[in-house]
Amino acid sequence: MCGISVIVALDQKKNLKNNIDVTSPHEGIVNGFHRRSVSEKLEESLDLLAHRGPDSRGQWVSEDSRVALGHVRLAIVDLSPNGVQPFHGMDGSIHAVVNGELYDADRIRADLIREAGYVFKGHSDCEIVVALYKQHGISFLRHLRGEFALCLYDSRAKYFVAARDRYGIKPLFWTYLEGKLLVASEAKAFLPLGWKPKWDVKCLMDDGWRHDQRTPFEGVNKVRPGHYLTCNAFGSIEMRQYWDLNFPNKVVADPRTEEEIVEGVRSRLLDAVRLRLRADVPVGVYLSGGVDSSAVAGMMCHLFKERGNKIGIEKGLERMTCFTIAFDEASGMDESRIAERTAQHLGVTLIKKYMNEEEIAKRFEDAVWHSEHQNYDLNFVGKFALSEAPRELGFKVVLTGEGADEVFGGYPAFLPDFLREPDHAWPYSNLTDEERQKQLTKAELVAAEFYKGRALKLLSHGDSLADRQLNNISSPASLASYTFPLFAPWTSSYGESDPCVTIANNVDGRVRERMLKKWHPLHSALYIWTKGNLANVLLACLGDRSEMAHSVEGRLPLLDHELTEYVNKAPPSLKIRYNKENGFSEKWLLREAVKPFIIEEVYNRKKHGYAAPTGWPRDGPLHKLFQRLVTRENVERLGFVDWSSVEDLVHKAFVGHNTVALRCTNVVAQWVVLSQRFGIETATPVPDST
Incomplete structure (x- = not known):
């Protein structure tokens, strides 16, 4: 798990697709910088991604000074210098930087050695990217299983590729700036490269940051999940899809038995969990009171006992270790007691991260900086804090339960x-x-x-x-x-x-x-x-961004595509089950598949979404924080928010205890933080074009 920053100089004589206009001539120097300074600029960009990879960093600049690949590393598989990126092909023509984890890499490596005689430098899972591209061309993406974002450059073909995993678990952003294509794990990495952030007001109004490829920043886009971006001979930029969800015809009866489908889910989920235990560092698990994380923890414990995997055996930690967030019990949002009962049943260690109002308030601004977008709930701050716990005990990897609701119907x-x-x-x-x-x-x-x-x-x-x-x-x-x-x-x-x-x-x-x-x-x-x-919120501010802010890699077995492709074929009535006596049971298929690995209380428990409390006292830490952030001066500096609609929000939220007002206050406060941390220009009215 790592961070990447990449610069590609484009051919200014050719027009770019996606309505990007190119007017300035190419100056023959790398991306607007002299070769001597491109390394320095890239290093500054990597500095802003250091939290994603504190263990080492590397960069490569092409001989013609048109492509620069930068990488910061969180060492998890192959801790030796052989795992340091960028990776280079045997003949020196293919170069790549990869963020993420690729599973079943040992089998793929053995196949490539046998079939193509490929010689690997080390044992990093991510090194297979270069070898697979050499063997399969752009079709190499279909062979990757896991959470990843990557950039690859074929210097012989002058072909650049930036790709993102099927569900968008790992982030990848791109923008076009003064003849340069910039690609990075986080938008903040563009700041040292000449990017001047502006609000994309239309995107905020449309909710585009949440539902499509846009971000709150004008001109900065995401590589879509299951897509890859290409630049051929430094010409046009194109975005293409290599994978998508699919479902069966609704009028065709499924010929399988209920038991067959349940067992199929169980075996594939066990396999997904098993693959995600591969690491040269301790592996923990996030545990809440829900069926999703409890299932992952239960299966992980089962594999631990059955196969003797050495999980978490470091610094005296001789048992599997789980981490949970604990809110004030009176808030009605605390699930730590149920998590505790699951941990006791499994016989594993449970580490609680206690979160009160003061703890949330003091982390709020840093959590927003790392998220790079708004969130309607304060739960992202809780997840940001929870991710501190594994690192404090020396864990770099945690398994999580995200994605089950979108796959199984929760x-x-x-x-x-x-x-x-x-x-x-x-x-x-x-x-x-x-x-x-x-x-x-x-x-x-x-x-x-x-x-x-x-x-x-x-x-x-x-x-x-x-x-x-x-x-x-x-x-x-x-x-x-x-x-x-x-x-x-x-x-x-x-x-x-x-x-x-x-x-x-x-x-x-x-x-x-x-x-x-x-x-x-x-x-x-x-x-x-x-x-x-899922892709733009839950896997971002509640996933990668909160975890990687503390150099922790999250692995998501419930979004393993070989599992989800199987689940997608199951009938709707097995995902949401109707019973005359008990009504509807959401995620029924998952509950049945993981029943042997979870306690009865969790099996029978209704869905409770992870959310922070919504009732906070007057004059408390959060009230004071929002009073400091949501001021007339700060709001008017945004430019696109109407102060008359905002001025009473904080009062309504903390004195009137209005939940809608609290959520809107939360959003405006996050816009203010982004404005201040990124130095975003004040949005101004669009000039009249008539």
Whole structure:
């Protein structure tokens, strides 16, 4: 797990795709810098990524001074100097920097040695990238299994590739600046390279940062999950897809038995956990009160006992070690007691990270700096703090349970879409059509009330533009933000903004066709959440960014693509199970698969999303923090926020105890922090083009 920063000088005589205009001539020096200074600039960029890789760093500049690859390393597999990047091919023509972990690398390495006679420098899992490209060309991406972001340059073909893993677990950003293509693990790495941050106001209004490739920063984009960006002969930049989610035809019955499908999930999940225990450093696990992390911990413990894997045996830690966050029990958000009971059942060590209001307040600004985008909940600060615990005990790697809700159907918003159509793929369901219609009406009312209380607005659906494109599923509306009243009046010059339309527009036309004609509405909803909220929020500020801020690598077995491809084929009625006596059981297929590895309390427990408390006292640390951040001067410096809509928010949040006001205050405060830390220009009205 590491950080990368890359500079590529483009051919100014050719136009770039994606509506990027190139006007200045190429000066024949590396990316606008003299060769002597490019190394210094790249080093400054790597300094801002040092938290991602404190163990070593390296860089390479091509002979023609057009490509510069930089890397900071968190040493996990092959701790020797042989694992230091950039990696170079045997003949010196292929060069790569990789962030992440690639699993089953030993088997792939053996195949490449046998079939191609490839000679590896060391034993790093990431070194297989160069060898696979040499053997398979751009098709090498299909052979990678794990969490990764990478940049590769073929100097003979003058071909540059930047790619991101299938689910977007690892971040990868790019921008175009004065004839340079810049690519990095975090946007802050662009600052020493001449980037002057500006707000992308339209993106903020659209919720584009949350649902598509945009970021809060104008001109800075993400490489989409399951995609790769190419630059051929320093000419046009193109983005192409190499993998996507798929689901079966909703009218075709699944011929398998329930037991067969459950066992298939169990065996694949065990394999995913096993592969993620490969490390030359101690491996821990994050544990909450939910079925997801409990399943990972239970399976990890099972493998530990069965195979004798040496997990966590360092500095006297002779047992598997779990880490959990503990909020004030009176808040109703604390799950540490349940995690404690799971740890006792497994016979493993549990380390608690206690979080009170003061602890959240003092970490808030640093957590925002590392996230690089807003979050509606303070839970990201809790995850930021939790990631301190493994490093304090010498752990560089933790397994986590993220992704299960989007794969197995865990969120309340999914129930209406599960009920929207009959499930012809599973004719054994005891849910009659009459009961389905009745439960659908009830579920939509419950979901609307739930999301309204979380400062999200469940908009009316059924005849909107977004609804017509996405087969009338309601899940997109459950993701629509409630921040639009905060924007200054002049922002109307950007035109109308509807986050639901943003979500619909983010879906490929071929996929929209499948949603309309082929996929069950539940599967369409899973796709929407996976491509947007999971990749851009949960895997970012609640995943990589919080963990890597403390040099901790998170590994996500529940997003192993060989597992998820199998789960995606299962009928909706096995993901959300209906029982006349107990109602609906979310993630039923996962619960059944992991039942041997979790305690009964967790097996029977309803979904409780990870969230920070929403009730905080007047004149407490958070109240004082937000009073300091959300001032007229700071808000007006943003430029795009209407002060008259904001001035009473802090009072309403901490004196009136209004949850919606607290979430909106939280968002504005984060914008202020980003503005200050990044030095973002004040947004100004768009000049009249008439």
